Amino acid sequence: xxxxxxxxxxxxxxxxxxxxxxxxxxTDANPGKTSEVAKPWLPDGGETADASLxxxxxxxxKLKAVxxxxxxxxxxxxxxxxxxxxxxxxxxxxxxxxxxxxVASGLSCETWEADATFDKQRLEGCDAGITTCESIxxxxxxxxxxxxxxxxxxxSVLPHVHVVVAEASQVVPDLGSALALAKARHGxxxxxMLSFITGPxxxxxxxxxxxxxxxxxxxxxxxxxx
Amino acid sequence: MSDSKAIFLKDAxxxxxxxxxxxxxxxALGGYYTNRDLQxxxxxxxxxxxxxxxxAKWSAVNDLANVLExxxxxxxxxxxxxxxxxxxxxxxxxxxxIAEDAKAKAIVKSKCMTSEEIHLNDALEKAGYGVVESDxxxxxxxxxxxxxxxxxxxxxxxxxEAISELFTKHLGTAPTDSPEELTMIxxxxxxxxxxxxxxxxxxxxxxxxxxxxISITENEGNARLTAALPRxxxxxSGIEKVVNKLDDLSVLLPMxxxxxxxxxxxxxxxxxxxxxxxxxxxGPEEFHIVLLDNARTRLLADPEQRDALHCxxxxxxxxxxxxxxxxxxxxxxxxxxxxxxxxxxxxLRGLKQWNHLSGASSLCGACTDACPVxxxxxxxxxxxxxxxxxxxxxxFDRVFHHGFNFVIKRxxxxxxxxxxxxxxxxxLQKLPLPYMGAGMKTRDLPKAPSQSFRDQWKHQNV
Ligand code: SF4
Numbered sequence: 001x002x003x004x005x006x007x008x009x010x011x012x013x014x015x016x017x018x019x020x021x022x023x024x025x026x027t028d029a030n031p032g033k034t035s036e037v038a039k040p041w042l043p044d045g046g047e048t049a050d051a052s053l054x055x056x057x058x059x060x061x062k063l064k065a066v067x068x069x070x071x072x073x074x075x076x077x078x079x080x081x082x083x084x085x086x087x088x089x090x091x092x093x094x095x096x097x098x099x100x101x102x103v104a105s106g107l108s109c110e111t112w113e114a115d116a117t118f119d120k121q122r123l124e125g126c127d128a129g130i131t132t133c134e135s136i137x138x139x140x141x142x143x144x145x146x147x148x149x150x151x152x153x154x155x156s157v158l159p160h161v162h163v164v165v166a167e168a169s170q171v172v173p174d175l176g177s178a179l180a181l182a183k184a185r186h187g188x189x190x191x192x193m194l195s196f197i198t199g200p201x202x203x204x205x206x207x208x209x210x211x212x213x214x215x216x217x218x219x220x221x222x223x224x225x226x
Numbered sequence: 227m228s229d230s231k232a233i234f235l236k237d238a239x240x241x242x243x244x245x246x247x248x249x250x251x252x253x254a255l256g257g258y259y260t261n262r263d264l265q266x267x268x269x270x271x272x273x274x275x276x277x278x279x280x281x282a283k284w285s286a287v288n289d290l291a292n293v294l295e296x297x298x299x300x301x302x303x304x305x306x307x308x309x310x311x312x313x314x315x316x317x318x319x320x321x322x323x324i325a326e327d328a329k330a331k332a333i334v335k336s337k338c339m340t341s342e343e344i345h346l347n348d349a350l351e352k353a354g355y356g357v358v359e360s361d362x363x364x365x366x367x368x369x370x371x372x373x374x375x376x377x378x379x380x381x382x383x384x385x386x387e388a389i390s391e392l393f394t395k396h397l398g399t400a401p402t403d404s405p406e407e408l409t410m411i412x413x414x415x416x417x418x419x420x421x422x423x424x425x426x427x428x429x430x431x432x433x434x435x436x437x438x439x440i441s442i443t444e445n446e447g448n449a450r451l452t453a454a455l456p457r458x459x460x461x462x463s464g465i466e467k468v469v470n471k472l473d474d475l476s477v478l479l480p481m482x483x484x485x486x487x488x489x490x491x492x493x494x495x496x497x498x499x500x501x502x503x504x505x506x507x508x509g510p511e512e513f514h515i516v517l518l519d520n521a522r523t524r525l526l527a528d529p530e531q532r533d534a535l536h537c538x539x540x541x542x543x544x545x546x547x548x549x550x551x552x553x554x555x556x557x558x559x560x561x562x563x564x565x566x567x568x569x570x571x572x573x574l575r576g577l578k579q580w581n582h583l584s585g586a587s588s589l590c591g592a593c594t595d596a597c598p599v600x601x602x603x604x605x606x607x608x609x610x611x612x613x614x615x616x617x618x619x620x621x622f623d624r625v626f627h628h629g630f631n632f633v634i635k636r637x638x639x640x641x642x643x644x645x646x647x648x649x650x651x652x653x654l655q656k657l658p659l660p661y662m663g664a665g666m667k668t669r670d671l672p673k674a675p676s677q678s679f680r681d682q683w684k685h686q687n688v
Binding site for chain 1: 269282491
């Protein structure tokens with residue numbers, strides 16, 4: 001008996017013996033790198049760093065994510081500490097990263113380096129998770145986190161609030177650049193999870209009315225240094 | 227008449243007569259239209275962006291064997307396990323075997339239409355596993371014991387009062403009419419289930435050949451939790467979901483979100499490339515993918531309609547379809563509703579039993595205009611009609627076509643027939659006409675003009 005794999009491949013090869021015409025296109029879009037070909041057609045991500053930052057802050061506001069811009073690391077520590085006390089966080093988990101350790105030690109509540117000793121039950125009980133990120137996409141207001149930059153898969157989605165601390169230089173104009181950057185950085189050793197986060201978790205499943213905080217974080221803060 | 231057709235006609239008639247429900251659906255879609263237009267306006271050229279999206283899918287589907295080989299090789303290199311299923315039964319058996327080997331008890335699922343297609347929940351429950359749908363809409367539909375109404379908005383037809391009652395009955399919570407509170411009830415209920423589940427089952431929106439990653443699009447975060455906390459992650463996907471390059475997602479992800487939900491991007495677009503890696507602190511120990519054919523290769527073998535495999539399941543064609551808005555999603559009786567469902571279901575389940583869906587269209591072309599990957603949906607409905615008439619013409623098809631052929635070749639006969647028809651129309655209006663019973667109940671025949679079109683043309687003074 002032939003196995004499923006070879007059967008399916010045989011069916012595919014047989015089916016593709018007859019060629020299908022190319023789709024009727026409005027343009028003579030020549031195949032090339034999709035993101036480069038499509039760049040002038042997609043939403044603008046900004047040509048300069050300043051333009052990108054302006055687009056980013058507009059997008060984040062529409063997504064109901066909060067952007068906090070600070071001049072330096074010390075100011076970032078202060079900003080997160082203020083956030084924690086105003087929201088009365090009791091337990092905060094963070095990713096063990098040089099940018100984040102000072103932030104964590106600046107907090108007066110219980111903190112826990114979540115990727116050192118993973119415990120999903122304990123993580124579930126945390127008020128907030130603090131992570132870094134791979135890059136930030138101005139065009140869409142999306143933050144790319146990975147299992148490498150965010151203390152694994154759960155820290156950036158299980159706690160009720162997600163705080164990302166990043167450098168302003170991590171902002172890239174568009175999705176194509178973010179994907180290319182991830183590939184250049186990790187090659188064929190991609191982190192097992194890469195996730196574009198576009199605003200706090202949301203649902204419209206009940207009467208198509210928007211509710212924030214479906215299963216993931218209800219609040220998303222981006223602390224941008226520099 | 228096939229059973230599925232009889233059920234369809236009955237349900238469609240009932241739903242179309244329910245003005246309240248129709249108004250509710252239109253209202254629910256109102257916000258979508260506004261947001262979609264706002265987001266589309268941010269594209270510097272939406273039409274050309276559609277070209278790029280269409281081309282990305284076309285080049286993968288038309289080289290499917292090579293692209294799939296590349297995807298699976300890279301998926302395995304990343305540490306995942308690939309399974310192949312020719313049909314639904316094989317896919318169910320594979321997943322049951324993984325669950326059995328893992329001695330699993332609790333399974334949590336995120337939204338996966340392919341699992342609806344293979345009736346996976348039934349099979350798992352029969353085998354004694356607890357299965358919970360974690361997507362809010364799917365969770366509500368699971369409690370209701372009903373199939374999804376719309377493959378992107380599964381419970382868009384359910385009013386909040388009904389959801390509140392449902393939660394009171396099943397979860398023992400206090401009644402509320404706030405969507406926010408209802409969402410929080412589900413959130414609280416499901417959180418512990420992720421933590422306790424042994425297996426997480428998800429779908430996949432794209433399979434990236436170049437890197438062996440799978441891409442999952444969602445808004446709630448439930449898929450991310452499903453793929454983060456349980457010990458085993460199983461993804462179930464149709465073989466047509468592949469794309470060549472990671473870079474192709476730079477067009478497909480935003481367009482999927484804009485066309486389908488009026489968003490710039492959905493909240494989470496996540497790429498998975500294997501189980502937990504060395505040095506990572508969480509994530510599953512095993513990552514399986516089940517690649518399903520289930521008659522997709524039959525659709526592939528039809529070059530005329532092969533582009534239906536480009537579908538990225540955004541749901542845009544449903545949202546704009548006048549038929550969908552009037553008869554609702556459940557009447558279709560299919561896994562995939564609306565125009566795309568009407569196109570592919572006859573291929574997946576048999577043209578004979580499902581050709582009636584080819585008629586469930588006003589041929590307005592709104593679906594084709596809405597489709598981000600430019601699938602020629604309304605023409606495919608016509609192609610299916612033609613194929614059905616060729617394959618097994620009904621008596622009506624045969625008699626009518628022969629008759630029509632005979633008459634149209636003889637202008638004098640055509641004119642005489644027209645004259646008789648105009649003269650007797652008032653009489654015909656009083657008689658119960660065959661084939662027109664249902665239509666006549668809600669419509670009046672117009673009055674016959676005094677002259678035929680050809681006479682009017684001849685005597686016009688232009
Ligand atoms: S056919 Fe096109 S519009 Fe319809 S769901 Fe598929 S991709 Fe979307």
